Amino acid sequence: MRDLAALARVSAELGANRLLVQAAGGNTSVKADGVLWVKASGRWLAKAVDEPIFAALDLPRLTDAMAAGDPACETCDAFVRADLSASGLRPSVETTLHAGLPQRFVLHVHCVETISNAVLEDGASRVAPLLDGLKWAWVPYTRPGFPLFQTITPGADIYVFANHGLVVAADTLEAAVALLATVGRRLARPLQTAPTRSARGVERAGYRLADAPALTSHGAKFAAAGTLYPDHLVFLGSGAAHIDSVVGTPPVILAPGCPPLVREDLAPAPLALAQCLGDVAARLAPNDRPRYLTAQQEYELTHWDAEKYRLTLPD
Numbered sequence: 001m002r003d004l005a006a007l008a009r010v011s012a013e014l015g016a017n018r019l020l021v022q023a024a025g026g027n028t029s030v031k032a033d034g035v036l037w038v039k040a041s042g043r044w045l046a047k048a049v050d051e052p053i054f055a056a057l058d059l060p061r062l063t064d065a066m067a068a069g070d071p072a073c074e075t076c077d078a079f080v081r082a083d084l085s086a087s088g089l090r091p092s093v094e095t096t097l098h099a100g101l102p103q104r105f106v107l108h109v110h111c112v113e114t115i116s117n118a119v120l121e122d123g124a125s126r127v128a129p130l131l132d133g134l135k136w137a138w139v140p141y142t143r144p145g146f147p148l149f150q151t152i153t154p155g156a157d158i159y160v161f162a163n164h165g166l167v168v169a170a171d172t173l174e175a176a177v178a179l180l181a182t183v184g185r186r187l188a189r190p191l192q193t194a195p196t197r198s199a200r201g202v203e204r205a206g207y208r209l210a211d212a213p214a215l216t217s218h219g220a221k222f223a224a225a226g227t228l229y230p231d232h233l234v235f236l237g238s239g240a241a242h243i244d245s246v247v248g249t250p251p252v253i254l255a256p257g258c259p260p261l262v263r264e265d266l267a268p269a270p271l272a273l274a275q276c277l278g279d280v281a282a283r284l285a286p287n288d289r290p291r292y293l294t295a296q297q298e299y300e301l302t303h304w305d306a307e308k309y310r311l312t313l314p315d
């Protein structure tokens with residue numbers, strides 16, 4: 001199918017850009033002939049050309065079930081077209097979002113420029129003038145999956161998910177990619193200048209510096225203070241510690257003046273999320289007021305079967 005091949009190529013490009021996608025985060029889809037092709041859970045967009053990462057679902061059955069509020073829409077496993085899908089693929093946790101938007105192509109990314117606005121208390125009012133003239137909507141934080149889809153009113157081309165990321169939708173792939181570029185450009189925030197500091201002062205056995213910008217003092221503080229978006233919690237837990245309050249050997253240590261220190265044994269997925277934390281923190285300004293996920297919101301994520309499944313997959 002030509003559209004699917006084109007989507008795979010674009011998905012691989014998105015997946016290779018760490019300012020858009022980190023590890024198995026993000027997902028893309030196309031609708032064709034009553035079938036929704038959507039990225040499978042836990043698969044990496046970066047590998048879209050090299051291996052089958054798209055699951056096929058029966059779109060009419062799925063949308064009927066969504067309209068009825070069928071609990072089967074939580075995993076969407078029941079709507080997979082086994083005759084079309086490679087075996088072992090489970091649909092993305094965001095499948096209902098892809099099914100419910102009317103546009104043919106839907107791209108969901110964890111765009112760092114978007115996130116660096118979307119994690120702020122006043123994110124909606126900051127983003128509004130920047131996206132003026134586009135058909136966009138702000139979506140307050142809701143646990144990803146069916147609950148997130150249920151908070152959305154179809155009708156926009158762009159959705160900014162608070163404390164999460166970005167969705168763009170269009171009837172052609174070219175238009176969707178163009179929207180992604182436009183939003184990324186308009187929401188771009190300048191990199192804050194960090195004080196220079198000799199890395200020798202923060203050297204620790206078993207750690208190395210991540211490939212990320214140096215942290216400012218406020219950036220290090222903000223990044224260590226809580227969970228800013230779901231994949232941080234899923235892959236790093238509460239394991240990003242400020243250098244002044246390190247207990248044990250957390251996966252990430254945040255010290256002003258140098259990039260995040262990452263434990264040398266980190267697997268590719270947590271490493272990508274550690275870099276992402278550095279990329280986001282580098283864009284936060286001293287007067288920003290970040291909004292963190294509440295304890296209840298963290299509990300929902302860590303006790304959600306779909307996320308436990310994602311963690312069991314190899315990188």
Ligand SMILES: [Zn+2]
Pocket residue numbers: 025026108109110144164165
């Ligand atoms: Zn997401």
